[in-house]
Amino acid sequence: MSRDARWSALLELLARHGRVEVEDAAAALEVSAATIRRDLDQLAEQQMVTRTRGGAVAHGVSYELPLRYKTARHASEKQRIGRAVADLVAVGEVVGLTGGTTVTEVARALAARADISGDTGRGPALTVVTNALNIANELVIRPQVKTVVTGGVVRPQSYELTGPLASGVLAEVALDVAVLGVNAIDLEQGAYVHHEGEAGVNRLLAERARRVVVAADSSKIGQRAFARVCPLGLIDVLVTDRGIADGAVARLGEAGVTVVAV
Numbered sequence: 001m002s003r004d005a006r007w008s009a010l011l012e013l014l015a016r017h018g019r020v021e022v023e024d025a026a027a028a029l030e031v032s033a034a035t036i037r038r039d040l041d042q043l044a045e046q047q048m049v050t051r052t053r054g055g056a057v058a059h060g061v062s063y064e065l066p067l068r069y070k071t072a073r074h075a076s077e078k079q080r081i082g083r084a085v086a087d088l089v090a091v092g093e094v095v096g097l098t099g100g101t102t103v104t105e106v107a108r109a110l111a112a113r114a115d116i117s118g119d120t121g122r123g124p125a126l127t128v129v130t131n132a133l134n135i136a137n138e139l140v141i142r143p144q145v146k147t148v149v150t151g152g153v154v155r156p157q158s159y160e161l162t163g164p165l166a167s168g169v170l171a172e173v174a175l176d177v178a179v180l181g182v183n184a185i186d187l188e189q190g191a192y193v194h195h196e197g198e199a200g201v202n203r204l205l206a207e208r209a210r211r212v213v214v215a216a217d218s219s220k221i222g223q224r225a226f227a228r229v230c231p232l233g234l235i236d237v238l239v240t241d242r243g244i245a246d247g248a249v250a251r252l253g254e255a256g257v258t259v260v261a262v
Contacts, residue, residue, distance in 0.1 A: 001029060006039050014049060014058045021055040077217045077241040078102045082109040084262040085179055085215050085239045091115050091125050093176035096205040099132030099160035099198070100181025102215045107135045111142050129173055131161040131201050148173070155195065162197030170204045178209035180230075182216050184223035187251045190232045191216075192225035199227035211236045218243035218261075232257055 001009075009029055013020045022040070026033040040056045043049040049056040082105025089095055089110060097103050107128070110116060116125040124146035130136055131150040139147045150169040152161030180202050184192040191214055193199050206212045212234055218241050232255035239260045249259045 001031060003039070006031065006035070007043060010036070010039060010043065010056075011048065014056070019052070019055060019057040023054075025055070077243075078105045079109075080262045081215050081217065081239050081241065082106045084260055085213055086110045086113060088213060088237065088239075089126070089177060094127040094129065094174065096170075096175040096178040096209055097128055097130040097132060097135055098179065098181045098202050098205060099130075099135065099158045102217065103132070103179055103181035104135055104138070106179050106215055107138055111139060111145060116144055117142065129170070129175060129205075131166050131170075131205075132159055133161065134159040150201070152201070153197075155197065158195075158198065160198055160201070162195070162201050166201050167204055170201065170208055173208060175205065175209040177211040177213060178205040180206060180212065180214045180235075182214055182229060183220060183225040185214065185216060185221045185238070186224045187222055187232075187248060189224065189228060191229040191235065192223075193227055193229055194225045196227040199229045202229045206230050206234055213237045213239060215239050217241050218245075221245075221248050 006029055010020060010025060013025060013028070022033050022036045026036045029036070040049060040051055044051045044056065049058065078101055081102055085106045086109035095110070097107055110126060125144040127146040127148065128139055129148045129150070131152060133154060136147050136149045139145050150161050151165030152163045154161055180191060182191040183194050186192060193202060206229065214235050214237070216238065221240065221244055232252065235257050237258045237260060238252060239262065242261045244259065244261055252259050
């Protein structure tokens, strides 16, 4: 197992349990305890974990995996969700995309659609407004997608631009649909993310759109993170996987949210 794969697995264990023990992690990853100790020491040097006697705990109260370590989590579900969300977008629409691994799959699915990727001869087949640098990087090579990037300060954890520069651009545009990636969906309070700066930009994207679609795998439903993006009443559609509980579907339906489980 490569170092990056071990780090991703260790951070996944931290995100799930809040702490890891050296011996348990060594057994789970089938490597030596010395290797795990070295990995945890290196992660602690980058302030991604806090070392303890015999292991490590998540760094900070609200733990957030950097984006580069999230790509393998629920990968197949995210790809299905991405394709399903892309199918909800019509050619010619203006689409707002937040950051996150699930919305990155939406961007990839949009770019792969034959009616968008082909040469229309009529200019852009789609206009994408995003505050996510990784998404802009993937779309900029697509000649039939007009890519608009907000200004702002980059968060290295998510590659998202936040702050007043991002808000200033979004205040001047109108969107047909906003696709939001979130860290949690509270069944009473709405959609949440870990960082208040991201929440503010995501909220503005939602407010500037005629339709709001949240793309989130079922592990995020019934959870809550630090900063609220928007109440359930602002969400038109939630696209998730089939792991969503029937009770959650019913509660979301009562709030006016259409649930698409793929």
